[in-house]
Amino acid sequence: MQRKVIAYIAMSLDGYISREDGSIDWLLKLSPEPEEYGYDEFIRTVDTVIMGRATYDQLPELSDTFPYADKDCYAFSRTRSGRDEHVRYVNEDPGVFVKRLKNKPGGHIWLVGGAELIRDFIEADLIDEWIIGVVPILIGRGIPLFYPNNRETGLKLVSLSAAGELAMLHYEVIR
Numbered sequence: 001m002q003r004k005v006i007a008y009i010a011m012s013l014d015g016y017i018s019r020e021d022g023s024i025d026w027l028l029k030l031s032p033e034p035e036e037y038g039y040d041e042f043i044r045t046v047d048t049v050i051m052g053r054a055t056y057d058q059l060p061e062l063s064d065t066f067p068y069a070d071k072d073c074y075a076f077s078r079t080r081s082g083r084d085e086h087v088r089y090v091n092e093d094p095g096v097f098v099k100r101l102k103n104k105p106g107g108h109i110w111l112v113g114g115a116e117l118i119r120d121f122i123e124a125d126l127i128d129e130w131i132i133g134v135v136p137i138l139i140g141r142g143i144p145l146f147y148p149n150n151r152e153t154g155l156k157l158v159s160l161s162a163a164g165e166l167a168m169l170h171y172e173v174i175r
Helices: 039-043 053-062 094-102 115-123
Strands: 005-012 016-018 046-052 072-076 088-090 108-113 129-135 155-163 166-173
Touching: 005 039, 005 115, 046 053, 046 115, 053 072, 094 108, 094 115, 108 115, 129 155
Parallel strands: 005 108, 005 129, 046 072, 046 108, 072 088
Antiparallel strands: 005 016, 129 166, 155 166
């Protein structure tokens, strides 16, 4: 299996992944269980998780235990280095880092978030697939999934499905 970088994320219908303060309280009110929108199937294909440091710092809001303990986890950070009990901190060019990961055997690589890191991955053409759960709420303002960037990216629709209240969009990047 060729390793892919997959951005699997939820956003509000108006395009936000969190409130301005980073809160995802609106996301925690979802009615479908994760297995209903394909999370369980997706996570079985992943052995590596990448996220921004702010996203990593928010994980306790989602769960009492670290949810990716059985995965290799990396958090991109400008201020932290080394590792802690859950992640190895990364402060290098995303393209160099991902190329090294993809050259190792393993499962898919999940780009969890946040928005700045996603923008950096888009600009470096590192994302192979997008799986976006569109949540039926308009939060008005917050941190957008897509920050302005300098790259146009073509996408091919793989699937479109409904899971409870969510619309699940799955795209492959056209190269």
